[in-house]
Amino acid sequence: MTTPFGGVSEAAALFALTFLSEDAAVLSAAVMVASGMLPLGLGFASCFLGIWLGDLWLYGMARAFGAPFVARFSVAPGVQRSRAWFEERGSLVLIVSRFVPGLRLPSYLAAGAMRFPLRTFIFVTGVVAAVWVAVIFAGSHFLGVARVPFIREHAMWLAVGAVAVTGTSIVVKPWLRKLAADRESLITRRWKARLARWTRWEFWPAWLFYAPVAVFYLWLAIRHRGFTLPTAANPGIPMGGLVGESKFATLDPLQNACPGAVAQTWLIAPGSPGDRFDELHIIVESHAVTLPFILKPDIGQRGVGVKLIRSLPAAREYLAAVDVPVLLQRYAPGPREAGIFYYRLPGEAAGRIFAITEKLFPVVMGDGGRSLEELILADPRAAIVAETYLRRFSAQRSRVLARGEILKLVEAGNHAQGCIFRDGMHLATPPLLAAIDRVSQSLPGFFIGRYDLRYAADDELRGGRGFSLVELNGASAEATSIYDARNSLCAAYRTLYRQWALVFKIGALNRTRGAQPASLRSIWREWRRTNAAIRTYPPAD
Incomplete structure (x- = not known):
C-alpha cells in the first residue's frame, strides 16, 4: 500500500531515467503503478516532467547552437524550402515523432535549428508527452501489466490516429477559430494572456529571469574579491548608481555643463502639498514651463511614478499623493526615444557605446x-x-x-511599463559617440550607465544632435536592447554577462585609484528604503 508521501525516491529515479531512456522509464513506471508500488500521480508526474524537460533541452540546444549554423546558409534554396516545409507541418511532425521510434531526436533537433516557434513547441510536446504517458498507464491498468510492452510495440497505430486527428483539426481550424473568437470571454482572454507570459522570456518575473545573472554576479564578486564592487564603478554617483541614487544629483550637473542636451529639470523638496504646489507654480512661471510637463520621483526604478501632467490641478493631485522629493522636468516630445548604454574604462580618453535600444510606444486603434x-x-x-x-x-x-x-x-519609455524595445545599434555613429562621450565626461566620476533620451528623427541622432537627455542610470542600468523579442534568451544572458563583467572591471580599476566600495549594510538599508518608497508611488503613464 502506498502512502501520499511514498515513492518519492522511486519517482526521482524514474525522472532521471527519462534522460537515458524514455521508454524504459515510462514502462517501469506503468508497471510500478499497476502493481501498487508507486502512486499514480507521482509516477505520471515524474515521467511526464522528465520527458517534457528533455524535449525542451534538445530544442534549446539545437536553437542555441544549430540555428546560427543554419542561418549562415539561409539564402540557399534548399534551406529555405526546408524551413518553409517545417513551419507549415512542424506540429504534425512533432506529434508523429513521439509515436514512431527513431524520429524524436532528429525532429526535435530540426525544430530548434529551424527556429520553430517556441510557444508552439512547448504546447505540442507537452500535450503529446502527457497523452503518451497516459496511454501507457491506461493500458497497464485496463489490460494488465503483462500487456504494457504490447502497447509500446503497436505505437504506430497511435501515430496513425494522431495523424487523422491532426488532419481533421486542420480542416476545421478556421471554423473553430472564428467560433472561439465570437464566444471567448474577457476572463478567458486574461487567463490566456497570463499563460502567454511564461512562454515569452522577456515577460518572466524578475526572480526567474535574473537567477542566472545572480549566479554570474556572485562569481564575479569572488573573482574580483568584492561583493559590493559595482558601487565603485561610478565614484561620482552615490552607491555608483547601484541602488537608491538621486536622479537630480546626476541630471543637475549635466544640465549645467551641457544645457542644450538635457531636458531642464528642477527638484521639489518634501513638504506640505500646498507648499510644494506653490514651489511648482513658481518654477513654471519663472522658467516659462508649458503644459504638458513631467513629474516623477527623484528616486525610482523601472519608470514607476512617472506622470505626464496636462493640467495644474493634476499636478496638485500628484504632489498630494507623492510625499518624497519630486522632479519637475520639461517635456521632451520626441516623438522617438532611445536608451544608450555607455562605458569608459578609467584612464582612457574616450568611451564606447555598448548598446542602443529603440523604444516603441504601443497604441490601440478604436x-x-x-x-x-x-x-x-x-x-x-x-x-x-x-x-x-x-x-x-x-x-x-x-x-x-x-x-x-x-x-x-504608455508614455514612460520603460519595458516594465509596457514599452516595446528593439535593438538600435544601427543608430550608432562616430558623431553620436562623440556627443555622448562629451556629455559623459562632463560628469566627474561617471564611467558606466545608460542614458534615456528623446529625439525627433534618426538622422539627427546619428549626427549627434537634436536629442534631449531625460535620465541617467548608473551601475544597475541594463542594456535594455536584450528585451528585443527577436533576441534569444541565450543572447540576452550573454549581453548581461558582458555588461556586469564591465561593471566589475571598472569598479576594480577605480578601487586601485582609491575609490571605496559601499558596505553591504548600507546597500541593504538603501534598497529597503527605496522599495518602501516605490510601493507608495502612483501608476506610471
Whole structure:
C-alpha cells in the first residue's frame, strides 16, 4: 500500500531515467503503478516532467547552437524550402515523432535549428508527452501489466490516429477559430494572456529571469574579491548608481555643463502639498514651463511614478499623493526615444557605446464597437501586459473608442511599463559617440550607465544632435536592447554577462585609484528604503 508521501525516491529515479531512456522509464513506471508500488500521480508526474524537460533541452540546444549554423546558409534554396516545409507541418511532425521510434531526436533537433516557434513547441510536446504517458498507464491498468510492452510495440497505430486527428483539426481550424473568437470571454482572454507570459522570456518575473545573472554576479564578486564592487564603478554617483541614487544629483550637473542636451529639470523638496504646489507654480512661471510637463520621483526604478501632467490641478493631485522629493522636468516630445548604454574604462580618453535600444510606444486603434479593455486583450502583445495598461487607464477601460481613434498605451519609455524595445545599434555613429562621450565626461566620476533620451528623427541622432537627455542610470542600468523579442534568451544572458563583467572591471580599476566600495549594510538599508518608497508611488503613464 502506498502512502501520499511514498515513492518519492522511486519517482526521482524514474525522472532521471527519462534522460537515458524514455521508454524504459515510462514502462517501469506503468508497471510500478499497476502493481501498487508507486502512486499514480507521482509516477505520471515524474515521467511526464522528465520527458517534457528533455524535449525542451534538445530544442534549446539545437536553437542555441544549430540555428546560427543554419542561418549562415539561409539564402540557399534548399534551406529555405526546408524551413518553409517545417513551419507549415512542424506540429504534425512533432506529434508523429513521439509515436514512431527513431524520429524524436532528429525532429526535435530540426525544430530548434529551424527556429520553430517556441510557444508552439512547448504546447505540442507537452500535450503529446502527457497523452503518451497516459496511454501507457491506461493500458497497464485496463489490460494488465503483462500487456504494457504490447502497447509500446503497436505505437504506430497511435501515430496513425494522431495523424487523422491532426488532419481533421486542420480542416476545421478556421471554423473553430472564428467560433472561439465570437464566444471567448474577457476572463478567458486574461487567463490566456497570463499563460502567454511564461512562454515569452522577456515577460518572466524578475526572480526567474535574473537567477542566472545572480549566479554570474556572485562569481564575479569572488573573482574580483568584492561583493559590493559595482558601487565603485561610478565614484561620482552615490552607491555608483547601484541602488537608491538621486536622479537630480546626476541630471543637475549635466544640465549645467551641457544645457542644450538635457531636458531642464528642477527638484521639489518634501513638504506640505500646498507648499510644494506653490514651489511648482513658481518654477513654471519663472522658467516659462508649458503644459504638458513631467513629474516623477527623484528616486525610482523601472519608470514607476512617472506622470505626464496636462493640467495644474493634476499636478496638485500628484504632489498630494507623492510625499518624497519630486522632479519637475520639461517635456521632451520626441516623438522617438532611445536608451544608450555607455562605458569608459578609467584612464582612457574616450568611451564606447555598448548598446542602443529603440523604444516603441504601443497604441490601440478604436473600431467603434469594442471597449478599450477588449481592444487591449485582443492584441497578442498588449494582452500580456494588460494588467499594467488597464491599471493605467482604469477610468477608461469600458470606454468604446471611436473608429480610427488612436490611444497611446504608455508614455514612460520603460519595458516594465509596457514599452516595446528593439535593438538600435544601427543608430550608432562616430558623431553620436562623440556627443555622448562629451556629455559623459562632463560628469566627474561617471564611467558606466545608460542614458534615456528623446529625439525627433534618426538622422539627427546619428549626427549627434537634436536629442534631449531625460535620465541617467548608473551601475544597475541594463542594456535594455536584450528585451528585443527577436533576441534569444541565450543572447540576452550573454549581453548581461558582458555588461556586469564591465561593471566589475571598472569598479576594480577605480578601487586601485582609491575609490571605496559601499558596505553591504548600507546597500541593504538603501534598497529597503527605496522599495518602501516605490510601493507608495502612483501608476506610471
